[in-house]
Amino acid sequence: MSVAGLVLVYPPSRLISLLWPNWSVPFGLMAGLLAFPLILRLLHEQTNHAWSRAISAVVMTWLGICFVMLCLILVAEVLLMFPLPSETVGQGVAALVVLISMYAIFNAHRLHVHKIEVTANQTVNGTRLAQISDVHIGSRQPGFLKPIVQTVNALDADYVLITGDLIDMSNIDIDSLAPLGEIKAPTLFCIGNHERYVDLDAICQRLSSLGIEVLRNRSIDRDGLQFIGIDDAESKSQVAREIKALNANPDAFRILLYHRPDGAEEAAAWGVDLMLTGHTHRGQIVPFNFLVKKVFPRLYRDYQVDGMFLYVSPGTGxxxxxxxxxxxxxxxxIELL
Structure with a gap:
């Protein structure tokens, strides 16, 4: 509650006091700033319908705006140590909050394609892989899947690889996931932490019915490639524990799908050539990236780990x-060369 108060109450109430220094912020308003987002979020958890997901998205976006506001207010508190008019500082903060938040919301609706090249053996030279990760249908509306699928199909990939957190709320029905059935290339999926938190078995069944190969602590061989999927777990020893039970195909280019950037050294020792992960979102909103990097030092993009190529996606949603x-x-x- 203290953290919620710091993010939801202090920034807007402090900004109001800067803009109108002669007006005292009522306690009822401060209580409402704290209570209404929590109540609406709880309402969504209890109902989980399309309309409540939309309300939840608005509430959570307001939380993000308040976080941006908090960062700017902290800077303003330093500026106010100097003889500056509080109204002027408040107006500057308000303008920045609006501009930065509008850009951040706009940026969250844009899809970017990032191309990388990975050295592989001759038999798979020219293979194209498309990775999507952390789409988070639930936090995002199901309609967000349509432009993702359209973009993926335009890439003419040989395989599409989904590295977890496709959904983050329960009761995401098959109609909401239906656009995934329109992906032209064979598609493989490993679970993320949010699938574990909600209806894991149900979501795996829905994806399988859409023609998506669900890899749970197993591997398959396709066209000179060995795809390995390992279930997400909080334990940093998960990859080491599960991968040793699998047999490496000595003639294949081996690709590991694992949701979080953990266990890379163990994967490389087993013989993985390419490891694809997500989970970190690259922090999503500055300055969270500095905090996330403390937990996951391999925060974003590509790393060489004992001869293995590791890629950490910032997420698609x-x-x-x-x-x-x-x-x-x-x-x-990902283009294999």
Whole structure:
């Protein structure tokens, strides 16, 4: 509650006091700033219909705006140590909050394609892989899947790889996921932490019915490629524990799908050539990236780990606030050379 008060109550009430210094912010308004977002979010958790998901998206985006406001208010508090008119400082903060928030919301609706090249063996030379990750249908409306699928199909990939957190709320029905059935290329999926938090078995069944190959602690061989999918887990030893039970195909280019950028050294020792992950969102909203990097030092983009190529996607969607600041919604095109 203290954190909620710091983010939801302090920034807007402090901004009001800067803009109108002679007006005392009523306690009822401060209580409402704290209570209404929590009540509406709880309402969504209890109902989980399309309309409540829309309300939840608005509430969570307001939370993101308040976080942006908090960062700017903290800067304003430093400026107010100097003889500056509070109204002028408040007006500057208000203008920046509006501009930055509008950009962050706009940026969260744009899809960017990032292309990378990975050295592979001769048999798979020219293969194109498209990775999507952290779409977060639930936080995002199901309609967001349509432009994702259209973009992926335009890339003419040989395989589409989904590295977890496709959904983040329960009762995401098959009609909401139907656009995934229009992906032209064979599609493979490994679970993320949010699938574990909600109806895991149901979502895997729905994806399978749409023709998506769900890889749960197993591997398949296709066209000189060995795809391995390992279930997400909080334990940093998950990859080491699960991958040793699988057999590496010595003639294949081995690709591991794992939701979070953990266990890379163990994957490389097993013989993985390419490891694809997500989870970090690159922090999604600055300055969260500095905090996330403390937990996941491999925050974003590509790394070489003991001869293995590791790619950490910033995610294709957003979790919580429909905002991106200092990061982008990405679909990754991987070309094997």
């Amino acid at each position: 957003t979790w919580g606030p429909v905002m991106r600041l200092g990061s982008k919604c990405e679909i990754t095109l």
